Each structure stands twice: as structure tokens, then as C-alpha cells.
Amino acid sequence: MNDLTLQLDCRGQDSFRLQLDCQLPGSGVTAIYGSSGGGKSTLLDCIAGLRRPEPGGLIRFQGEDWLSPDLFVPPWLRRVAYVFQDSRLFPHLDVKQNLEYASRRCPANSGTSMQQVVRWLALGELLNHNPAELSAGQRQRVAIGRALLSAPKLLLLDEPLANLDHAASQQCLACLQHLARELALPMLYVSHDIEEVSQLADHLVLLEQGRIVDQGSLLDLCGRLDSRLSHEEQAAAILLGTIGTHDPDFALTELEVEGETLLLGSRQQPAGQQRRLRVPARDVSVCRQRPLDSSILNILPVTLTQLEEDGDARVLLRLALGSQYLLARITRKSANRLQLKVGDPLFAQIKSAALLMESADHNE
Amino acid sequence: MSTAELDAIYLTIALATITTVLLLILGTPLAWWLSRQKAGWPAWVEALVAMPLILPPTVLGFYLLLLFAPDTALGSAWERLTGTRLAFSFSALVMGSVIYSLPFVVQPLQTAFQRVPESLLHAAATLGARPLDQFRSIVLPLTRRSFITAASLGFAHTVGEFGVVLMIGGNIPGETQVLSIALYDYVESLQFAEAHRLAAGLVVFSMALLFLLYRRDRRDSWRMRA
Incomplete structure (x- = not known):
């Protein structure tokens, strides 16, 4: 009932096809792990409503239909926040205005306050800067803050640390861990880095060539021989x-x-x-x-x-x-x-x- | 300056202003739509919009004249609704100018819209912004300068219109006699001093407008990414 139910068939470029019929946990951090080109971002785009799968699909989150054979809830009504790999901060707005862009469009008195987000993500110094003046790590922290301020029911993160150096990605990861614990906000975290995933995820979904090959609790899946993970070099x-x-x-x-x-x-x-x-x-x-x-x-x-x-x-x-x-x-x-x-x-x-x-x- | 000349100046400014406003209202959604289309049949629409760039104005004027005649659907409907004739009226000039100057407004806007990354709109959508809100809060601020360019070009091009006006407006002082036509009249009647006054005025005006436009473009060009 509190899960995320997905029945998706989504065609991409070059005969790529994402086909899923699964239930993911509706709480905690679920990592979607797999090599690039496996359909991870396509999956997040479908959940956010940025991409329409083939007719007949189903996306149901905590009992609410976002996609069904006769319904398509547009992205701005799903209350799904999305942190993209490339931050996507609005270039004509400074950091504070970027954060306000989200808080102004969410239902009043819901979610986290601006002060909290600024403190958690250490954004105080950055508020009056333009996105172009920020480092990649700072941009990503602002993007996470902006996502939180839209008071989402579900947070999607698409390789948010991929463009960061080691120090910045560790800092971001620490922020995310903190948030995951503080907020009781379900997160879907896409990554191809198993170390990142090990730090953050409760639940793990292995996605290969558009199909889920395995899923389960992180600790369980990492310690099993029949999962694909144990045969990777860095198992x-x-x-x-x-x-x-x-x-x-x-x-x-x-x-x-x-x-x-x-x-x-x-x-x-x-x-x-x-x-x-x-x-x-x-x-x-x-x-x-x-x-x-x-x-x-x-x-x-x-x-x-x-x-x-x-x-x-x-x-x-x-x-x-x-x-x-x-x-x-x-x-x-x-x-x-x-x-x-x-x-x-x-x-x-x-x-x-x-x-x-x-x-x-x-x-x- | 004679009353006829003042009338012509006033008429020209009125025509260019009304045309520009109409073009911004009609051209913005058209440019937005074109900017979001993939290759294919929308290229026909693009070609149609661009036609006035290469067609002799007299071709356009000729067809518009036929279209505005009292015995056509448009001409008779206009007469029933307003009680006046469409052909050789100021309204006909406005319609002709809108079509004639359309590419000068649509093309800069379309180019600017195409440079707004879809990804930013996606980000805005997930933050709760509806499409119109996305346009107002993301697209407009990022393309504001192109609106100024589009409006200036549309205005200037309408001021410089001659062939279409001559075909569909005739040469009625105070009604359809714009500057370019008045100038033509002076030359026809060998009044070169008066012709110089108008011609030089138009040269100075166009030069100044374009200078301001290009200087601004150079000073702060649009920065998308660091």
C-alpha cells in the first residue's frame, strides 16, 4: 500500500526498451544500480512524469495513481522532486531565488523551512551568489536544497555526485545521509558507483538493459553469491x-x-x-x-x-x-x-x- | 513641416506600434510552438512565416488586395461587422503589416526559445511549475533581450514598408499615406527638398535604432552557463 508500484514499458533510442513490473519500497533510500545505458534515468523520468511510457502502464505511489491506462498526472502535480546530475539551477536567479522558486510553488506550511535547508546543506554563504559562480559541489547542494523545499513526497536523485570530486561528493553524501534520517523522505537514488550506494541505500535494485535483475535489502544483496553484485570486480x-x-x-x-x-x-x-x-x-x-x-x-x-x-x-x-x-x-x-x-x-x-x-x- | 507630413509621421508610428504589439501577441506563441517542434511538417509553417523575407512586397500586396476586396468572405464579413470597407483602410494596412513583418518578430524569438534548454523546464515542472508558469518564470526572463530585438526589428521593418502599403492601402492622406508613400509622392512631383527631409529622417531613425540594438547585444550577451 505504501509502496511504489511500477508497470512500465518505455522505448528509448536504438531499440532500447525499459520493461518493469515491480514494487519498490515507499520509504527509506532505494538505490537503483546498474551500468550506464541500463535505463536508470529513463526510469526516473517516467516516475517524475517527464517522459510518457507506452500506453497501459501503471505508476502508483502510496495508493495514489500517477499513471494508469486512463490517467496521466503531469509532473507539476506529482510532488516528486528531482535532483539531476547537472544541477539545472536557473541561471537567471541567484541561489536564494532558486530556493524560493521551489518553496513558493509548494503548498503552504508543508515540508522543511528555508532556514533548516540552508543549515543542513551549509548554503548560508552562497545565498547571494549566481549559480555560475558556484563549484560543482555547491551547485549540487543547492539543487538538493531546492528539491527539498518543494515539499516532495518522493525525492529522485539521478547520479547527483557523478560530476563532483572526491571531497565534494563525500560532503554531499554526508548531507544526503543526514537528510534521509531526518526527513523520513523516500528517495530513489540512481548510481553506477557501488561505494556510494553502500553508504546510502537501504534497498537495492539492480537494473540491467532495461530490466530489473535483482532487488532486496542492501546488506542481503551484497552478501549473496547469486546476485550479480558479488561477481563484480569491486564486490x-x-x-x-x-x-x-x-x-x-x-x-x-x-x-x-x-x-x-x-x-x-x-x-x-x-x-x-x-x-x-x-x-x-x-x-x-x-x-x-x-x-x-x-x-x-x-x-x-x-x-x-x-x-x-x-x-x-x-x-x-x-x-x-x-x-x-x-x-x-x-x-x-x-x-x-x-x-x-x-x-x-x-x-x-x-x-x-x-x-x-x-x-x-x-x-x- | 506640413500637416500632410505630420499626418504621415503620426500614421507611420501608429501603424508600426499597433503592428508590433499584435506581432508580439501572435508571434510569441507561434515562435514558441515552432521552437519546440522536431523536424518534419512544421518546416512548412516556418517556410510560410519566412516568405515575406524573399517575396517581392508587391506579390504579397497583390494577393492581400484580392483577399480584402468587398466581394470576398473576409471583405464582406468585415463590412458586415464594422460597416466600413476593408480595402484601402488603415485596418487593412495593419493586417498587411502584421503578415509582412511576421518573420522579423518570429525568427529572433524562435531562435531565443530554442536556446532555452528543455532540461530547465523539466526542472521547473518537477518543482511544481505549470507550463504557463514555466514560460513566465524561466523562458521570459532568459529571452527578455530577444523580445526587445524582435519588437525593434518588427517596428523598424513596418516603418520601412512600401510595396505592400502601396498595393493595399493606396495613398489616402491621413488614412493610409505613411512616410514611405509620402516620400514617393514628393519624388514623383519633383519636390526634392521635402523628399530629402523625409528620406534623411528615416535614415537617421533606422541607423539610430539599429545602433542601439547592436550595441546592447554586444555589451551583455546572453549567458546560459558558466
Whole structure:
């Protein structure tokens, strides 16, 4: 009932065709992930009403029809805000006027206030500037602010960080995480960058050549072998843990995951907070005995639950750590030598892992 | 300056002003529509709009004269509605001028509208702006300068009209005798001093208007992106 129901058939250029029949969650952040040309932007355009799919489609959001066989709600009545890759700030208006453009056209007293948006996105300094004077990151923050001020029911983001350098994209990402938590505003986030997606998304939709090939919760999908994600070069499992104490002497922070303690190089973090940890499959190796003299700090007892060939030379392992999963990519030769079987108790050595940014203290 | 000359000046300004206002009202939606069309049959409409640029004014005037005659549908309907004849009237001049100067207004507007990216209108639409609102809040401010250009060109071209006026307006002082016709009369009757006065006046006026227009264009050209 609170979902986003989509039944779409949309033709693009060169016999490209987007065909969907699915339900997406109507809350939280849903990432639409896939390589470029897979129909991600076309999908957002259809949801926003900027593009008409073939007759007979259906778009229903939280019980309200936006598209049905005899109805087409135009974009200005859908209350869907859209943050585009290229910002699309109005060049004849300064930042403040761009923000007001949105707030003036939304129903009175709804949504967030201008002050809040300016504070959240750190726009105070920019208000009197023209869009042409802003950096790409600043433009994108203004675009996000403008979208929020239209008091949307659904926020669409089409690769909003694609044109930003690393620092600017991290800053924008932190803003988005903060907003996702503060606003209870459902977001559809299109990206081809799995790290971005891992930081932000609750739910993940894999879109390839106009079709949904898989969808599910991010943590689940990242830790499964049958999803296309685990066979990508940068495949990584996501673990959920709780921050423990910080050791300033070695600049290491503890993360409790399923009763085990991992040590991670990081600045001091507030203890007790939940964090996501991204563990790339290529940085996990396994051994039968716990190594005693390894330089690797994080060695976890796991159970091998699944094993799948990944090309000619490599094997992907799915390792259970309590109720969570790690992925490991090792050579087929090693798997043979260790005579790995499902159910084997193993030790996973984690060479590197990245603590994903937390939204609560993004202002630091 | 004689009364006839003052009459001609007044008539010319009135004709050009009314024509320009009508052209902006009619030309804006037409230019907008043309600017949003893909290739195909709308090119016929574009060709039709551009015809006065290359047709001898007398061709246009000839057909308009036939159209305005009292025995045509338009001519008789006009006579029933207003009680006056359409042919050789000021109203006929206005109609002829609107058609004759149409490309001078539509083309600059169409070019300007085409430069407004669809993507900005899409952004405006998702922020709750209806089409008319999008036009008023995005398109108009971004193309304001082209409206000034279009209006100036439409006005100046109407002032400079001769062939069409001669064909459909005749030469009735105070009714259809505009400056260019009055000048022609002076030359016909070998009154060169008077002819000089009008001709030089028109040269100075046109020069000044075009200078102002081009200077402004150079000073601050339209900036779309940084």
C-alpha cells in the first residue's frame, strides 16, 4: 500500500526498451544500480512524469495513481522532486531565488523551512551568489536544497555526485545521509558507483538493459553469491556493527560485529553508534587454523556456507559470521588445496575494510 | 513641416506600434510552438512565416488586395461587422503589416526559445511549475533581450514598408499615406527638398535604432552557463 508500484514499458533510442513490473519500497533510500545505458534515468523520468511510457502502464505511489491506462498526472502535480546530475539551477536567479522558486510553488506550511535547508546543506554563504559562480559541489547542494523545499513526497536523485570530486561528493553524501534520517523522505537514488550506494541505500535494485535483475535489502544483496553484485570486480560485503573504544596510540577504533571485535584505522568515533563496514571480497582470505603470527589484525571465525566459481581462476566464498555474511574471493587453486567444503569452520583474514561514513556527525 | 507630413509621421508610428504589439501577441506563441517542434511538417509553417523575407512586397500586396476586396468572405464579413470597407483602410494596412513583418518578430524569438534548454523546464515542472508558469518564470526572463530585438526589428521593418502599403492601402492622406508613400509622392512631383527631409529622417531613425540594438547585444550577451 505504501509502496511504489511500477508497470512500465518505455522505448528509448536504438531499440532500447525499459520493461518493469515491480514494487519498490515507499520509504527509506532505494538505490537503483546498474551500468550506464541500463535505463536508470529513463526510469526516473517516467516516475517524475517527464517522459510518457507506452500506453497501459501503471505508476502508483502510496495508493495514489500517477499513471494508469486512463490517467496521466503531469509532473507539476506529482510532488516528486528531482535532483539531476547537472544541477539545472536557473541561471537567471541567484541561489536564494532558486530556493524560493521551489518553496513558493509548494503548498503552504508543508515540508522543511528555508532556514533548516540552508543549515543542513551549509548554503548560508552562497545565498547571494549566481549559480555560475558556484563549484560543482555547491551547485549540487543547492539543487538538493531546492528539491527539498518543494515539499516532495518522493525525492529522485539521478547520479547527483557523478560530476563532483572526491571531497565534494563525500560532503554531499554526508548531507544526503543526514537528510534521509531526518526527513523520513523516500528517495530513489540512481548510481553506477557501488561505494556510494553502500553508504546510502537501504534497498537495492539492480537494473540491467532495461530490466530489473535483482532487488532486496542492501546488506542481503551484497552478501549473496547469486546476485550479480558479488561477481563484480569491486564486490564487497557490508557488515553492520557497533563502535567500541578508540585506541589513540595506534589510531584504531573497535567495531563490534556479531560478538567479534574488529580493529579499524579511523578517527575517534562516538562509541555505541551503529556503522556499516564495507569489506571487499578481494581483501578477504581464509585459513583453516587461526594464524598466530600474521600482520593482519582482523581474523574472524566464520563458517563457509556457499562456494561458487568466479571465472576460470577464482572462487567466491560466502562466509557466515553470526547472522551476517562476508564474501571472499580466492584462487581456485587455493580452494582445491584447502579442500574447502560447505559447512567448514574457517578463519577469515580481513586485509582492509572501510568504515562507512556516519551521518550523525557529518558537520565535524 | 506640413500637416500632410505630420499626418504621415503620426500614421507611420501608429501603424508600426499597433503592428508590433499584435506581432508580439501572435508571434510569441507561434515562435514558441515552432521552437519546440522536431523536424518534419512544421518546416512548412516556418517556410510560410519566412516568405515575406524573399517575396517581392508587391506579390504579397497583390494577393492581400484580392483577399480584402468587398466581394470576398473576409471583405464582406468585415463590412458586415464594422460597416466600413476593408480595402484601402488603415485596418487593412495593419493586417498587411502584421503578415509582412511576421518573420522579423518570429525568427529572433524562435531562435531565443530554442536556446532555452528543455532540461530547465523539466526542472521547473518537477518543482511544481505549470507550463504557463514555466514560460513566465524561466523562458521570459532568459529571452527578455530577444523580445526587445524582435519588437525593434518588427517596428523598424513596418516603418520601412512600401510595396505592400502601396498595393493595399493606396495613398489616402491621413488614412493610409505613411512616410514611405509620402516620400514617393514628393519624388514623383519633383519636390526634392521635402523628399530629402523625409528620406534623411528615416535614415537617421533606422541607423539610430539599429545602433542601439547592436550595441546592447554586444555589451551583455546572453549567458546560459558558466
